[in-house]
Amino acid sequence: QVQLLESGGDLVQGGGSLRLSCAASGRSFSDYAIGWFRQAPGKERTFVAGIGGSGRSTLYADSVKGRFIISRDNGKNTVFLQMNSLKPEDSADYYCAARVGTALRRLQSDYSYWGRGTQVTVSS
Numbered sequence: 001q002v003q004l005l006e007s008g009g010d011l012v013q014g015g016g017s018l019r020l021s022c023a024a025s026g027r028s029f030s031d032y033a034i035g036w037f038r039q040a041p042g043k044e045r046t047f048v049a050g051i052g053g054s055g056r057s058t059l060y061a062d063s064v065k066g067r068f069i070i071s072r073d074n075g076k077n078t079v080f081l082q083m084n085s086l087k088p089e090d091s092a093d094y095y096c097a098a099r100v101g102t103a104l105r106r107l108q109s110d111y112s113y114w115g116r117g118t119q120v121t122v123s124s
Contacts (some may be wrong), residue, residue, distance in 0.1 A: 002026035002098050003111050009094060009118030012086055020081040020118060022096030030054065033099050035111055036070065038092035038120075047106040049081060059104040060071040064090075078122070086122045093117040 008020040020036060030053045039045040049070040050059040058070050071084040079096060097111035105111070 001027070002032060002064060004096050004098060004113055004115035006094060006096050006118040008116045009120045010119060011121045011123065012106050014086060014088055014124050016086050016122070017045075017082070017084045018086065018120060019097075020083065020120070022079040022081075024077045024079075024098065026077075029077040031100060032113075033055060033101060033104055034072065035097045035105070036079075037095045037097060037100070038088055038090075039095070040089075040092040043092075045087075045111045046095070050103050050106070051079060052104060052105040054102075057104060061106075062067070065124075082101055085118070086120075088122045088124045091120060091122045093110075093119050 004023045005023045033052050035050040036048040037045050051070045055072045072079040076097045095117045096115045098113040099111045
């Protein structure tokens with residue numbers, strides 16, 4: 001099992017940047033692919049970005065491609081989401097999730113472990 005804890009959410013002005021962190025407890029962190037999802041009020045939770053266990057493979061939603069960067073430090077059991085050029089429509093609760101295996105997936109149902117989320121608000 002793995003437990004996940006997100007941090008780094010904040011209120012930021014449009015055009016600004018934030019870095020979210022997802023810290024994991026448990027062993028064999030590199031055995032897990034990690035995904036970031038977000039959910040705005042009244043909307044469904046959607047995939048944002050994913051990274052494979054080694055960090056060599058990544059996947060992004062079209063809406064964030066070129067603005068967000070996902071990375072991981074397996075020595076620190078942490079995954080990062082660097083968010084640049086933020087827009088008001090990026091405002092949401094951001095969740096990280098883990099799945100066993102190397103394949104990257106966009107569906108929530110493919111992830112077994114979830115954090116509680118961190119809130120990002122982007123002002124216009």
